[in-house]
Amino acid sequence: MPTNYYLFFVTALIPLLVGFIYYHPKVMGNVWMKTNNFNEETMKGANMALIFGLTFVFGIIISLMMTSIIIHQGHIFSLLVPEVNDKTSPEYQDLVAFMGKYGMRYRTASHGMVHGGIIALLFVTPIIAINALFERRGWKYVLIHAGYWFLTLVAIGAILCPALKYEM
Numbered sequence: 001m002p003t004n005y006y007l008f009f010v011t012a013l014i015p016l017l018v019g020f021i022y023y024h025p026k027v028m029g030n031v032w033m034k035t036n037n038f039n040e041e042t043m044k045g046a047n048m049a050l051i052f053g054l055t056f057v058f059g060i061i062i063s064l065m066m067t068s069i070i071i072h073q074g075h076i077f078s079l080l081v082p083e084v085n086d087k088t089s090p091e092y093q094d095l096v097a098f099m100g101k102y103g104m105r106y107r108t109a110s111h112g113m114v115h116g117g118i119i120a121l122l123f124v125t126p127i128i129a130i131n132a133l134f135e136r137r138g139w140k141y142v143l144i145h146a147g148y149w150f151l152t153l154v155a156i157g158a159i160l161c162p163a164l165k166y167e168m
Contacts, residue, residue: 002067002164011156012059016052018152028144035141063156070115070161073103112161116153124149
């Protein structure tokens with residue numbers, strides 16, 4: 001587990017911040033509302049505290065999940081469990097030596113951004129597209145939401161990949 005776990009709470013704000021900008025009427029908000037047949041009247045009456053609160057909670061979950069994808073060193077650790085949990089074990093000593101040599105490899109903002117973009121394009125977009133097909137929504141709907149998730153996941157990856165610190 002990272003020693004600076006507070007970053008998961010920081011990056012959980014990114015879906016809210018990107019959404020605030022992206023879905024603003026002067027950016028994609030009007031197109032989004034038109035695509036969904038929403039208007040100002042249909043948007044009233046929502047429990048925004050619940051929506052924002054759950055978005056924050058889901059943002060934490062997304063950030064935790066992305067860590068396992070953008071930080072490759074965690075895969076090495078997972079191969080050595082449970083032996084590596086014993087700090088006197090040879091596996092733990094091997095992990096310490098390995099991390100000393102390769103622990104910061106691919107730990108850059110650009111690497112996190114690439115993985116965030118790949119997740120958005122090859123995982124999230126097909127999920128949105130499948131839902132859109134069954135809901136009889138058009139490709140504009142898919143592209144609007146895929147664009148939001150692309151920007152959101154790229155930003156989360158850019159922050160988490162270089163910033164998370166692990167204690168051995």
